Amino acid sequence: MGSFSHLLIIVLLLVAVAAEYSIKTEPDYEFGDYRGRWCIDDHGFVYSIGEVYYPSPAACPCTCTVDGPVCVRPRCPRIHPRCTRITYKACCPVCEAMARVCVYGGKTYRLLEEFRVSRCERCRCEANREVYCSISDCPAPHCVNPTYEPNHCCPICKTGPNCFAGSRVIPAGERVNIDEQTVCYCTYRDGTWHTHPHATCEQQPQPSPTLSARTEPPKDEDTERRLFPRLDLIP
Incomplete structure (x- = not known):
């Protein structure tokens, strides 16, 4: 009976010591307020004030400041309208696959397909996925x-x-x-x-004028003299 009492006293003493130790050491495991000291990305990496980092693979670059991350979207190149698969790298979209068709005037045409966009303009979808048109020469x-x-x-x-x-x-x-x-x-x-x-x-x-039916015969001076003799020559 005496040994059991002695063992119970030892157990109670150990419990009291453990409780006192846990109460004294609890503040040592509390995390403080990290705001204004550094920045953390999606993967848990820590960045110091003034450091540039990417919060996520598709995010824009950010600068860690005392007020938190400040992110600025860069000028990204335009994606081709025939791009069929887009991924993001350093905040900008990147085309990974192009459609093997031509897009012209809002319509889709197969490679090497010929089509007419007006009565005088013929076009062709070339192998490089560009459309070339020509106008009829009349x-x-x-x-x-x-x-x-x-x-x-x-x-x-x-x-x-x-x-x-x-x-x-x-x-x-x-x-x-x-x-x-x-x-x-x-x-x-x-x-x-x-x-x-x-x-x-x-x-x-123009037709020549008609000759008159009545014509005068040519005058013959000798005949005129014979018909009308001069009186001064009569003896």
Whole structure:
């Protein structure tokens, strides 16, 4: 009985000593206020005042100050509109994959695909994913009154080749009497109906005046003398 009491007293003494030790040493394990002394990133690394660091892999660079991190977004290069996968490095986006298509006018075209954006403009999606366009080169029309049709890029001559004779349009290949004295026709070059805008006009030859039915015979001085003798010569 005496030994059990002695053991109980020893246990109580040890508990009292441990409690006193824990109470005395508790302030030694308290963390103080770190604000205004350093900065910490997402991974727990500590940076001192004035040091530049990245809080996270996609974050902008920050400077550690007494008031906390001050971050400034840098000027990043533009991402190509055909980029299909973007990652961030040092706060700026970086393209990791490009689409194998061309984007033009808000539409997507396959590589080497040809397309028309207007009735006179044809384009092609090249292998380098750039679009190159060309405008149709229309030849000079063979007429002075060409018209534009909805399904044609270049003007057409609906009535065939022609030219101007003054203010009048005359067909090529014909001689047209403009008035009683003038005949006009379209001229062309190189043997084709690439007509000159203005016609060539010529004056028609005028008919010779008609001879009068009554003509006077030529006078013969000798006959006149014979018909009308001089009186002073009569003896």
